[in-house]
Amino acid sequence: MSEIFGIPIQAFMGQLMLGLVNGSFYATLSLGLAVIFGMLNIINFAHGALYMAGAMLAWMGLNYFGIGYWWSLLLAPLGVGVVGIFIERSMLQWLYRLDHLYGLLLTFGLALILEGLFRDLYGVSGLPYSIPEEFAGAYNLGFMFLPKYRAWVILASLLVCLATWFVIEKTRLGAYLRAATENPQLTQAFGINVPLMVMLTYGFGVALAGFAGVLAAPAMQISPLMGSNLIIVVFAVVVIGGMGSILGSIVTGLGLGLIEGLTKVFYPEASSTVVFIIMAIVLLVRPAGLFGREK
Amino acid sequence: MKRKLICTLVGAAVMSLAAGQSFAQKAPAVKLSGDMVKIGVLTDMSGVYSDLGGQGSVTAAQMAVDDFKAQAKPSWKIELVYADHQNKADVGSNKAREWYDTQGVDMITDALNSAVALAVSKVTLEKKRMLIDTGAASTRLTNEDCSPNTVHYVYDTYALANGPGKAVTKQGKDSWFFLTADYAFGHSLEKDTSDAVKASGGKVVGAVRHPLNASDFSSFLLQAQSSKAKVVGLANAGGDTINSIKAANEFGLTKNQTIVGLLTTIIDIHALGLPTTQGMMFTEGFYWNLNNDTREWSRRFFGKHKKMPSMLHAGTYSAVMTYLKAVQATGTDEADAVMKHLKSTTINDMFAKGGKVRADGRMVHDMYLVEVKKPAESKEPWDYYNIKAVIPASEAFQPMSLSRCPLVKK
Structure with missing residues (x-):
């Protein structure tokens, strides 16, 4: 059997595939962060908690109201989006003119409150959410055994990421949004309702987190801490990709998933650190990130 | 002189009879520090282990206190306090120090998380109080870091x-x-x-x-x-x-x-x-559906906590109960005397059948x-x-011959 660095090529391909699955989560989450930072200049630390909230809403929907996976995939992000809009209107909007630090602290506080709330309600061991029946089983790819659900995760997050990128970069609505970020006063002078756009942007950004949460629910244990375990890595992804860069966050998310996957084979002990090593190197060489533009 | 002594003895005998025959006469007058027994549950109230110990451990300890009061009707007061050590050794040892120094806590229990347990065990030895650890896993507690004031009650990595x-x-x-x-x-x-x-x-x-x-x-x-x-x-x-x-x-x-x-x-x-x-x-170390005793207790626990007990919860109940009985029997909350008593008695309750505390502080009991x-x-x-399989106490835990604890005489 042929080998790459002493690892059978089959195992190698399998690990790459898994890296891609994790990369999809990173991409979807960091995309939301990038959209919010790009448009609102807010470092949204509540992102991990809202991702957790998405998964929790899916669980609650199923167990209290009998809402299945597919409806959850639509409704839970909507619910999270509404929560986001509430946060934006009631709290965040007062902070835009202040230093980044204020937004960061506020959202960090919100994250702690959300996590505390769910921990109090459901404990820390988490809740099970089974894989929808359509996705039970696995594809035998020859080189690996890929659970159908994981394949769906890659597909769904890629679709969502590309759609988001398309809307922001290629449509009229996206152009308004970008203009509003660049110069809010001037854009408003053209008769565009900037506060409304900002509100919807934040709602959409956190809805992406909720969407990732529902995607993660069947694959991982739903627990109040699931967001805080992931959010730091996602921030590193955003920094590497370039704060606020849409395409950057998607590409870096997938890429880092792959690199992390390979680290798990060659030196698993370092798999939680490798992302940060890359971040440090990127910051030294390109302080604005791989895809970021210096202002 | 002799007559005076006889008078005193007779007087004491009459008094004790008058005081009520139902209750164990062997119990001497109880002398307590701060006129009460104070027990501290030091656990993870909000972190990753809070389902394993946490509020459930506090509930179990409270049940033990209530049951003991109902069964033994002690003349002395028992108080229960609890705190969150946040899985940090420094937070845990500071809390223990505060409890021992200013709050008059006599015994700390739960203390899950090995790092916290090892730190608290050191403070406990220094302050000459007691730690009955029902939550930590490290075998170091009864080997390199064993202490005459620490009992390791429920399980360890060896088991x-x-x-x-x-x-x-x-x-x-x-x-x-x-x-x-x-x-x-x-x-x-x-x-x-x-x-x-x-x-x-x-x-x-x-x-x-x-x-x-x-x-x-x-x-x-x-x-x-x-x-x-x-x-x-x-x-x-x-x-x-x-x-x-x-x-x-x-x-x-x-x-x-x-x-x-x-x-x-x-x-x-x-x-x-x-x-x-x-x-x-x-x-x-424990399963609620094992026998009638475990079922009866666990259902009571479920009524209060809405979840069945983990082995830590059941162990904490048993530890607190065993401790209170030892205080009752020795008539003091002084650590050396209580430990001596613990190491000489057999523990029989819903958690342990024929449990024994060894010289290294390990409480050995059947595992499943x-x-x-x-x-x-x-x-x-x-x-x-x-x-x-039931793994008998003698096989479940590390044999004394392998012990690295200085307290064990070989």
Whole structure:
């Protein structure tokens, strides 16, 4: 059997595939962060908690109201989006003119409150959410055994990421949004309702987190801490990709998933650190990130 | 002089009869520090282990205090306090110091998390109070770091590793692969289990070390799968164990390989559900559905906590009860006297049958090798285990001959 660095090529391909699955989560989450930072200049630390909230809403929907996976995939992000809009209107909007630090602290506080709330309600061991029946089983790819659900995760997050990128970069609505970020006063002078756009942007950004949460629910244990375990890595992804860069966050998310996957084979002990090593190197060489533009 | 003495004795006899015959006369007048017994439950109230100990431990300790008051009707006061150590050794030892110095706490219990337990054990020795640890896993508590003032009550890594390591290997599942949390606890669990596996004629084909709180385990499980080992041992805990099991199920590992949790409890099984966990094997120190005593107590616990007890909860109840009985019997809350009494008595309650506290502070009792039921076999909520073997106290824990504790005379 042929080998790459002493690892059978089959195992190698399998690990790459898994890296891609994790990369999809990173991409979807960091995309939301990038959209919010790009448009609102807010470092949204509540992102991990809202991702957790998405998964929790899916669980609650199923167990209290009998809402299945597919409806959850639509409704839970909507619910999270509404929560986001509430946060934006009631709290965040007062902070835009202040230093980044204020937004960061506020959202960090919100994250702690959300996590505390769910921990109090459901404990820390988490809740099970089974894989929808359509996705039970696995594809035998020859080189690996890929659970159908994981394949769906890659597909769904890629679709969502590309759609988001398309809307922001290629449509009229996206152009308004970008203009509003660049110069809010001037854009408003053209008769565009900037506060409304900002509100919807934040709602959409956190809805992406909720969407990732529902995607993660069947694959991982739903627990109040699931967001805080992931959010730091996602921030590193955003920094590497370039704060606020849409395409950057998607590409870096997938890429880092792959690199992390390979680290798990060659030196698993370092798999939680490798992302940060890359971040440090990127910051030294390109302080604005791989895809970021210096202002 | 002699007459005076006789008068006093007769007087005392009459008094004690008048005071009520139902109650044990052997109990001497109780002399207590601060005129009461104060017990502190030091646990993780909000972090990763809060389901395993946490509020459940406080509830169990309170039940023990209430039951003791109802049964023994002591003339002295008992008070219970609790605190969150946040899984930080410094926070835990500071709290213990504060409790001992300013609050008059006589005994601390729970103290899960080995790092916290080791720190609190040192403070306890310095302040000459007592620690009955029902939550920590490290065998260091009764070896290098053993203390005359510490009892290790429920389980340790040796007991968890030894049971499955031997029993599963002897069933013919003799090749093992480990998924190990990359820190001291995981390594020692892996080592203890490997030793037991090899001693029983099995072999270890490999291991992968994963970082603590890894969010995705599929990659590590794929490595376990390609090792073709018959058994995959999970030398990790809490959320890491839960996510490992979940991924193992998704990737179809459970079809050809047996998953053995090395620190798995009923809390994890409840969180994952039977469809995901069926067929898993591991060691437990307590199971609610074992016999009438355990059922009766656990149902009472369930009424208050809305969850069945973990072995830590049951152990905490038993520890507090045993401690209060020892104070009653010795007539003091002075640590040396109470410890001496504990080491000379046998513990018999719903948690331990014939439990004994050894010279190294290890409380030895029977442990249980359990297998998780298939969903169809489970008759009611929380009916999760088939008991595959009872591991007798004498075999469950590290033998005294291997002890590295200076208190043990060889």
